[in-house]
Amino acid sequence: MATRMAVGVGVVTITEFIEARLADREPYADDDPRQDDGGRCEYLLGEHLEPGDVRRLIDSLRAILAEHQRGDDGDCTTCHHREPGWAVPVPTEWPCPTVRQVAAIDAGRPDYDETWKPA
Numbered sequence: 001m002a003t004r005m006a007v008g009v010g011v012v013t014i015t016e017f018i019e020a021r022l023a024d025r026e027p028y029a030d031d032d033p034r035q036d037d038g039g040r041c042e043y044l045l046g047e048h049l050e051p052g053d054v055r056r057l058i059d060s061l062r063a064i065l066a067e068h069q070r071g072d073d074g075d076c077t078t079c080h081h082r083e084p085g086w087a088v089p090v091p092t093e094w095p096c097p098t099v100r101q102v103a104a105i106d107a108g109r110p111d112y113d114e115t116w117k118p119a
């Protein structure tokens with residue numbers, strides 16, 4: 001399963017993709033989204049967010065990403081799943097469903113790799 005894709009002259013991993021999207025939101029994390037900035041905050045954040053919501057969202061997604069890393073064996077360092085015939089859960093291939101869901105938040109972006117789409 002592909003976990004990297006070519007974008008322009010570079011290659012983006014799912015982790016790099018998520019970190020870049022979180023960095024895109026970072027400037028709005030500590031601003032009051034109710035302040036008038038020509039509608040940019042409303043477009044990016046929605047109109048029902050309270051101050052601090054974006055900060056908490058970014059921090060939570062970074063914590064999830066820190067917990068779900070690609071291990072040296074190519075599997076998620078956290079996730080396991082059941083396989084028929086196995087008595088114990090087996091490691092889940094990277095990128096795991098949790099990281100795929102986090103990346104799917106920004107699935108409309110041009111550098112989103114459709115192979116990351118959650119099952």
Ligand SMILES: [Zn+2]
Binds near residue numbers: 068078098099
């Ligand atoms: Zn995982």
